Amino acid sequence: MKRRLFSVLGAIAAAVLLTVAVPTSAYAADGKILVDGQEYENPSGCYNVGLPAPHHGYINDTDRGLSVFLLPDCEGTVLTGVVPPGQREELLGASFRIP
Incomplete structure (x- = not known):
């Protein structure tokens, strides 16, 4: 009986720790x-924006x-640029990723 109680309490404690310890990058x-006028509200992950040419306004x-x-689905190692928070850039690319 005590062993089962400790197992249940241990599982609950582990669940609480995992909930609290989730890194902020898991959130949008x-x-x-x-x-180019398309709005992405509270984005997270990869988004395709169309053909890489012409440049897109981010x-x-x-x-x-x-x-x-440069490639769709945020594939490949070709990174055409980074847009910092609060900034605007005209970049060539078919997709973007935000952590």
């Missing part, structure tokens, strides 16, 4: 990103930087 960015009104990739 606060704010929005505009890409407005980053979030609390995190975003990375722009």
Whole structure:
């Protein structure tokens, strides 16, 4: 009986620790990103924005930087630029990622 109680309490304690210890990168960015007029509210992850040419206008009104990739689905190692929070950039790219 005591062993079962300790197992249950241990599982509850582990669940609480995992809930508290989740890194902030697992959450969406606060704010929005505009890409050629398309709005992405509280974005998180990878977004495709169309063909890489011509350049796209990125407005980053979030609390995190975003990375722009030449290929769709944020694939490849070709990173065409980074847009810091609160900045606007014209970059060539088919997708962007925000942590």
